[in-house]
Amino acid sequence: MSAAGEAERRWMRGEPRGPLDGVPVSVKDLVAVAGLPTRHGSRTASPEREHADAPAVARLRGAGAIPFGKTTTSEFGNKIVTDCPLTGATRNPWDTRLSPGGSSGGSAVAVALGMGPLSLATDGGGSIRIPACWSGVVGFKPTFALVPAGAATSWTALSTLGPMARNVRDAALMLDAMIHDSVGGYPLTTAASGYASAVDDGVAGLRIAWCPAPDSVQVTQDIAKCVERAADTFGALGARVIQADVAPIADYYGNGRMHSVQWSVFFAQRVRHMEGTDRTLLDPDLKALADAGAQVDTATFVDALLARHALGASMDTFFERCDLLLTPTFHCGPPPVPGLPVHLRQAPVLTAWCNQAGVPAISVPCGFAGDLPVGLQIIGRRGSDALVLRAARAYELARGEFPAPDPGLQILGDTGTAP
Template identity: 85%
Template structure:
């Protein structure tokens, strides 16, 4: 059973073709895994077991006829609870959100479903995705699969934990400042933030004008398969079955001849030595597989730093605006961290907010110029390891400096596991110019092949002491 749940989506599909696996068998294994492990890590806040098993049965009948409906037919996918899935509520980690089930899928979910993927559950998030750990009053604390005393990161922590532990090979998440890449980094999986708005978000999921939807997976190929499905136009039908297309087409073309900038630690960021060592080895790997790697001081990013103020200003103002529209009684139900963020936003004047927007535009223009000289940029994904649960330490309350600037510039960026620092995963971040999503994925795949298989966390999980998950 454990072997099945740790297979990638592409391996599952190959098994369906060969009839060595069935979608019903796979979905049963995934749901059993959730039953066994989720009480410890709290990755899920909702399941549709009946709907998932029914959809798996339909997929199995199609595979028996050798007529899959799409390239992900029968593959389980979880969805972060900021994104609508028909038949399940979208609680957004908040007591203030409606408990009623959704009548329709969000656009990206609809496209995954059209490609054959089976949305089977909602994953935990911080309230409205407000912070880089995953805890909130509604669903409690989500724990790191490598060490349950620690956070997996956030706000897509549930998605990262689910994928890392074999509770489904694919998860759809969101990233407004690092919320895909940070939990991917700390949980030992792949997390890809596409170019802004490449994946359709729908009005409800893009209210910060910084967040975009993207995949969390165990392999780069699976991330590309998800992106193929989610960027397929409404009138195009699902992507073709059995032959690479879109972002999967050139995935194995390698990095020979690319000019890659390497920034070990931008100004004002102190990277932990053990993490720096892991990421340095990853940068060296790119040179070994044919790229030209040039250590560079990156002026546009350096200009962004002031403890990430241009991001913090916008983030807090957007949350203040959201809270402003709530009923007074609802505001008393909010996570204190979200309330503090909103209060900070109410103190920002119009001139400061506009200055932040102008700085955002300038950063984007500077990075366009930067990528005229380089094809890609490498950095650490995060400068330190995960904090203990629950809560968010004061030194991590500012904008995450190595990831949030990519949201400001709208750039594609991926975190790929690159080693263990103090027995915990850490990540390499690969960033490209706007629209170069295929190149970013190609480079990540080349590194993944050169690195070899990355270990998974052990399935024998225990809560530390007598701590509890639920609030």
């Protein structure tokens, strides 16, 4: 409240620090906020308060934004639903019997229900985009390392910090406040702090590839129709939309172990020094993941890294022929809470490859399948974050305002909350 009062006085003097001055921002509980503990959704984490902000939080605070609370996550961000031993199950704001997605489910729900217009989240395989899709909000995974992560939040070499918001313009404003001035090795398509200023430039003349159902992915019919209508919108906006089978992605799906091998090994490393008593406190899903990673031999792990490099190179070549790629964000709707069904335990096929390639990708609501939101995923080459945001904004304006869920939705069934 003190920070809000200071922001109010700056606005009244006509001297705000910027458009985010005084704006409340929630922060996923994998990211350090000074004065609050970072619990990682785990009963094994220290309850001690942090002495310093993570770099992205510090930049938001410097821009006048007010971090007001931490949002729930699966334990250490390990899976695509948000339930964990520490806080129990987070529920979908449209149907509380279902998951909002994960691992940034708390951030998605906070934004969807108006607890704060912005949330800082992380995405290691779809953890921003999947809950954005299932919760009906905007979630943007930037080019890898565009937003400074700090040592504590970049341990997988796949996870990227990014904004969740009610609309694309707000996400762009938040990104402006957080970014590095440059990303080593990859040219940016806009100057630093220029994402929001370029977001309304439209899509006329762009070459956009539309991949409705990549090889081996069975997209449910109602979702497929909803996303296809969204893809058609880009043609009406003046872009050249071409349906395409994206070979590099198909090859990636054929090598489905690429992401799962790396992910499991990273989590095996994450818990390997834990005391035995701490290991008994872990989410069984995380323990099973870590145990699988401990069985991966060096040659298999290196093969997965080589496949990752090949995918990145292939997508660089692909984006020489087109400017953007459209896909569904997820192939089906959310599962019931708590838990993660067996058929969703593999790497999320439509999102995880973007982390492997390091490319920017956004999920923007594009309608409903039944009573649940559907997400359109827009993907660009490395460094083309401004273009991805611009396309998402153009679609958003053509779509019109997206409804918000009922804040009084009744919670049904077992809460799944840990004691």
